[in-house]
Amino acid sequence: MEGDKVTVENWHSMNVYEVIAKLRTDPEKGLTTEEVMSRLSTFGPNELERPKGVSGLRIFVNQFKNVLILLLLVATVISAILGELVDSILIFVIVMAATILGFVQELRAEKALEALKKMLSPRANVIRDGKVVNVATREIVPGDVLLLEAGDKVPADARLIHVVNLQVNEAPLTGESVPVSKVVEPSPVNASIADRRCMVFAGTTVTYGKGKCVVVATGSNTEFGKIAKTVATIEKEETPLERKTKEIGNFLVKVVLIVIILIVIAGIVEELLLYDSLTVNFVVEMMIFAVALAVAAVPEALPAIVTGTLAIGMYIMAKHNALIRRMSAVETLGCTQVICSDKTGTLTKGEMTVVQLFVSGRTIKVSGAGYEPKGEFFEGEKVIEPDRAIQLLLEAGSLCNDAQLVSTDEGWAIVGDPTEGALVVAARKAGIDEVKLRKANPRVFEVPFSSERKKMTTVHKTSDGSLVAYMKGAVEVVLDSCSKILLDGEEVLLSEELKSKVLTTNNEMAANGLRVLAVAYRKVNQEEYTDAEKLERDFTLIGLFGMMDPPREDAIEAIKVCKQVQIKPVMITGDHRQTAVAVAKSMKIYEEGDIVLTGQELEGIDEAKLSEICEKVTVYARVSPLDKLKIVRAWKRRGKVVAMTGDGVNDAPALKQADIGVAMGITGTEVSKEAADMVLSDDNFATIVKAIEMGRWIYDNIKKFLLYLLESNIVEVATMAILVLLGFPLPLLPVHILYINLATDGLPAIALGLAPPEPGLMNRPPRDPKESVFSREIRFLLSLIVPIHTLFFVWLFFSNIGRGIEAARTVLFLSFVIIELSLALNLRSIRYPITKVKPHKWLLLAVLWEVFMLCMIISLDVLRGVFQLVPLSSQDVAILAFSAILPFIELELVKRLAPNSLIPESELRA
Numbered sequence: 001m002e003g004d005k006v007t008v009e010n011w012h013s014m015n016v017y018e019v020i021a022k023l024r025t026d027p028e029k030g031l032t033t034e035e036v037m038s039r040l041s042t043f044g045p046n047e048l049e050r051p052k053g054v055s056g057l058r059i060f061v062n063q064f065k066n067v068l069i070l071l072l073l074v075a076t077v078i079s080a081i082l083g084e085l086v087d088s089i090l091i092f093v094i095v096m097a098a099t100i101l102g103f104v105q106e107l108r109a110e111k112a113l114e115a116l117k118k119m120l121s122p123r124a125n126v127i128r129d130g131k132v133v134n135v136a137t138r139e140i141v142p143g144d145v146l147l148l149e150a151g152d153k154v155p156a157d158a159r160l161i162h163v164v165n166l167q168v169n170e171a172p173l174t175g176e177s178v179p180v181s182k183v184v185e186p187s188p189v190n191a192s193i194a195d196r197r198c199m200v201f202a203g204t205t206v207t208y209g210k211g212k213c214v215v216v217a218t219g220s221n222t223e224f225g226k227i228a229k230t231v232a233t234i235e236k237e238e239t240p241l242e243r244k245t246k247e248i249g250n251f252l253v254k255v256v257l258i259v260i261i262l263i264v265i266a267g268i269v270e271e272l273l274l275y276d277s278l279t280v281n282f283v284v285e286m287m288i289f290a291v292a293l294a295v296a297a298v299p300e301a302l303p304a305i306v307t308g309t310l311a312i313g314m315y316i317m318a319k320h321n322a323l324i325r326r327m328s329a330v331e332t333l334g335c336t337q338v339i340c341s342d343k344t345g346t347l348t349k350g351e352m353t354v355v356q357l358f359v360s361g362r363t364i365k366v367s368g369a370g371y372e373p374k375g376e377f378f379e380g381e382k383v384i385e386p387d388r389a390i391q392l393l394l395e396a397g398s399l400c401n402d403a404q405l406v407s408t409d410e411g412w413a414i415v416g417d418p419t420e421g422a423l424v425v426a427a428r429k430a431g432i433d434e435v436k437l438r439k440a441n442p443r444v445f446e447v448p449f450s451s452e453r454k455k456m457t458t459v460h461k462t463s464d465g466s467l468v469a470y471m472k473g474a475v476e477v478v479l480d481s482c483s484k485i486l487l488d489g490e491e492v493l494l495s496e497e498l499k500s501k502v503l504t505t506n507n508e509m510a511a512n513g514l515r516v517l518a519v520a521y522r523k524v525n526q527e528e529y530t531d532a533e534k535l536e537r538d539f540t541l542i543g544l545f546g547m548m549d550p551p552r553e554d555a556i557e558a559i560k561v562c563k564q565v566q567i568k569p570v571m572i573t574g575d576h577r578q579t580a581v582a583v584a585k586s587m588k589i590y591e592e593g594d595i596v597l598t599g600q601e602l603e604g605i606d607e608a609k610l611s612e613i614c615e616k617v618t619v620y621a622r623v624s625p626l627d628k629l630k631i632v633r634a635w636k637r638r639g640k641v642v643a644m645t646g647d648g649v650n651d652a653p654a655l656k657q658a659d660i661g662v663a664m665g666i667t668g669t670e671v672s673k674e675a676a677d678m679v680l681s682d683d684n685f686a687t688i689v690k691a692i693e694m695g696r697w698i699y700d701n702i703k704k705f706l707l708y709l710l711e712s713n714i715v716e717v718a719t720m721a722i723l724v725l726l727g728f729p730l731p732l733l734p735v736h737i738l739y740i741n742l743a744t745d746g747l748p749a750i751a752l753g754l755a756p757p758e759p760g761l762m763n764r765p766p767r768d769p770k771e772s773v774f775s776r777e778i779r780f781l782l783s784l785i786v787p788i789h790t791l792f793f794v795w796l797f798f799s800n801i802g803r804g805i806e807a808a809r810t811v812l813f814l815s816f817v818i819i820e821l822s823l824a825l826n827l828r829s830i831r832y833p834i835t836k837v838k839p840h841k842w843l844l845l846a847v848l849w850e851v852f853m854l855c856m857i858i859s860l861d862v863l864r865g866v867f868q869l870v871p872l873s874s875q876d877v878a879i880l881a882f883s884a885i886l887p888f889i890e891l892e893l894v895k896r897l898a899p900n901s902l903i904p905e906s907e908l909r910a
Helices: 016-023 033-043 056-065 067-081 085-119 223-227 240-275 280-297 302-319 328-333 343-347 388-399 418-429 434-440 475-480 496-511 553-564 577-586 599-603 607-616 625-637 649-657 670-675 685-725 734-745 747-753 776-803 805-826 841-859 861-866 874-897 905-909
Strands: 123-128 131-136 145-149 157-169 205-217 322-324 338-342 353-359 362-366 377-379 382-384 404-408 411-415 443-447 455-461 467-473 482-487 490-493 515-524 539-548 568-572 595-598 617-621 642-646 660-664 678-680
Touching: 016 157, 016 205, 056 085, 145 157, 240 280, 240 685, 280 685, 280 734, 302 322, 302 328, 302 685, 322 685, 328 660, 328 685, 338 343, 338 625, 338 685, 343 568, 343 577, 353 388, 353 418, 353 496, 388 418, 388 434, 388 467, 388 515, 388 539, 404 418, 404 434, 411 418, 418 434, 418 515, 418 539, 467 475, 475 482, 475 496, 475 515, 475 539, 496 515, 496 539, 496 577, 539 577, 553 568, 553 685, 568 577, 568 625, 577 595, 577 617, 595 599, 599 617, 599 625, 607 617, 607 625, 625 642, 625 649, 642 649, 642 685, 649 660, 649 670, 660 670, 678 685, 685 734, 685 747, 685 776, 685 805, 734 747, 734 805, 734 841, 747 805, 747 841, 776 805, 776 874, 805 841, 805 874, 841 861
Parallel strands: 338 568, 338 642, 482 539, 568 617, 595 617, 642 660, 660 678
Antiparallel strands: 123 131, 123 145, 145 205, 157 205, 322 678, 353 362, 353 539, 362 377, 377 382, 404 411, 443 455, 455 467, 467 515, 482 490, 515 539
8 A cells, every 4th residue: 555545466376474563553443434535535435336226307207108108298389379378388288297296206215225235235244443333334435444253145245354164155246155263473575365274355255254354445445346247235126016017007008099999090080070170280180189198097107106115115114124125025014924033132132131049049030121120029929128138149140250331322231251240140130230349359260151050150259358169150060069058048068859859940940042151259378269170169159041042022012013914923943942942832823732842853844744743833943944944845845835044154045035125224233134035124023013014014005096087088988988979179278188197196005005094904804925916905996986987977978068178077087086086085985985984184285286276277267267177067067077976876785785895806806
């Protein structure tokens, strides 16, 4: 590094000290924040050059790529040249208003996707200002000290300075299928990339071990940057819903265009029969009419509205801690039938908590969950103040301990081992501060814990100068070092009977899913305390700690909801069977008669057999990540839609195989997040259920506005076709058609897409994934409403034509808008009466605005003249009032008299 530029260096052939010196960094403290900012401005962000996002201007221009819109604008210009200036200006204004509305919707969707991309940006651990911090990978600069561990995706090219059994999968870069073992020693100058074992490269993945390294190249300067372009974080694939909508749209385009051609031919034939000639003005008028009807009736915006609603829905879900990586997952969420969830940290808090003490032959319960030092001590049902025996047990647990409780911005946290942390938190609940206690009783010697010994012993100097040793560990192991037990403040000989009672209590606690530790003490003299063998004998047992990783309260509630809506929750854990069943029972996942399978038992069952019994299995204990793949496949063989959680590298295959792969945002590796469809930013099971609810809500709203838009378009075309083919003059002018399109397909349709969730949304069974968005109730309502409204409009025009064409058009135009607005209010809920599910604020505002605009058009002489309308008679007002209540009569009667016709088939079958 010279000045502010990175010179081309053979980093792999230099020793560690040379690399550190050239990059002007510190392997222990890393870079300072100021230096990072300076280098970030010099080298730019650590990302490959991205295709630029779509600008607002580009989105606006794209609105005019529709051939029909361009044809309409050309026709209005010709019309203006021929003298129809007012009509032309009005049509232009309406088209621009509709275009701006489309632009705003699309811009919102684009902004929502951009915000999601930022939320989903990968992160890495670096050392800065002497602290380990988690930063977005784009903020990494040359000279940053990176910390890597299994599951991490390497964010930049870096030179290793410390490794512990580090192995990296470099297949994306070198094609080498076997993970490469890494070393710190330099490689030869002419070594190929595959042979540079002291380097790690951007885009590769750590499969095993740990490492510390110094970043030497970022962004386009990395080896990967030289040969690859970035892949967008959010995969933009066409969803099944978008495909289906596009198919329906294309079908309607053909139908509408055929109808329009027939209308135009009928108009031309009529003109020739009446006048024996065609004027230029008539041809232009027919052209504008045909194109205007096509613009209003062709639902070319359907796929765009669906995409926009899905994108905005994804953004809202992200705000509720569910980051959706694939748009199609929003649809699949509503169909989810099984959730296979990890226990630790997802169903439970991931914070070990002492819930029971056994001291002086008494069982004491401890309230509170997690690391927050709040809770009380109970003997039976009675709250008690900790006596000297309890205090001694808590003090011993805090002294023979290396953990510390700290308060952070996010809440309480443990520095050190979680099990030891649980003992510290229990002591804090009794007012014992471990920091002050350890200061008053300094440690002078220790025999550390090991998996072979299963115990730990520390020696402390008390305030009077005497020495006390404390031991904690597995119950059987600690008992073997004890000759006495503390009962009622007295040290009593540990008889076989008393020992048997302690072991029985231990077994009872373990059967309830508790992890049990025994704690003992003894006074020691100066000569023996440094001799481990002499030290660890003749202890006095103080008591037992029973602890567990407590279930999340919101997860318990979420499981209750799952069962209500026929979603099966399944627990998967690496814990022992007893612990797993105890937690599953407390959360109502496991019930009598359910099957529990261990990893070993799972190995002996093939997938076909597992698929036969999987509906009865609610707990999988002692399973490995690769067992998850087998579980997912078994459920899928039964035709179920499965969500599977995971956080490790080895979880990736199961996450990809599942219909909804769910990665953990806090504990999850970058590899698992990349394989997932959804990332939980709070690692919480309840968030999965919330995401399912939101997926159902978004899908529900899409169905509402699809029904609304299709009804409007079909009725419009059908009415025009019938009246023209019956020989009447054009029932509506182009300006009327375009305004109806703007008033109904605009704000009310958008408001329906934003409707709040309906009551009972999470009381419904999962949607059948094979069920079309145009489900039974949508088809039923279209078959009911379209004929009624079409015949009503034909009758309306026919009964008013005697008063003149302008009067007939006035009544038809106003009735059309009013009926559609009234229908929007009723479609706030497809299944519930308006008295139960009232229109929401945005829908009411949208409808009120359109009613206000309609009043202005009919009241102001200028606007009335421009739209070629006539003043309303009292009879017209009565007809318009009836038009407003017609949708209420239709839909409210159906909702009350035939409610089952408004329920999808899959729900009726359930």
